[in-house]
Amino acid sequence: MNTYRLERHLSKSLGENKMAKRVRKLTAESLRRMIQQEARKLQKESSDPFAAGVEKIEKVSAEEVDADEIAGSLEKDIDYIKALKIHEKRLTDKLKKIQEAKNLLSRRISRNI
Numbered sequence: 001m002n003t004y005r006l007e008r009h010l011s012k013s014l015g016e017n018k019m020a021k022r023v024r025k026l027t028a029e030s031l032r033r034m035i036q037q038e039a040r041k042l043q044k045e046s047s048d049p050f051a052a053g054v055e056k057i058e059k060v061s062a063e064e065v066d067a068d069e070i071a072g073s074l075e076k077d078i079d080y081i082k083a084l085k086i087h088e089k090r091l092t093d094k095l096k097k098i099q100e101a102k103n104l105l106s107r108r109i110s111r112n113i
Helices: 003-013 028-044 067-112
Strands: none
Touching: none
16 A cells, blocks of 8 residues: 555544645755744743843843752762763773774784785
């Protein structure tokens, strides 16, 4: 069964009438237009009150966060940095071994030539 027949069969079995929406090709121009629209939406939803168009910034209420909430996230970030340092050390050790093997092989090849 080709895809058109399969889609038609499925739509009939689900009780749907003809395809409700028409599938459009995604061209470079349409993709560019969609990205620009989404960028405009994001700019309107910006957290910067001045960019959002608020004229009197003094009247904007700031979201206050307790210090203990930030401390927990800072602690997690520090732990993650420590884990990354350990991982980096392992990778640098492996890289040194690879470079030594590469140098050894290049010397062996140059001697045999």
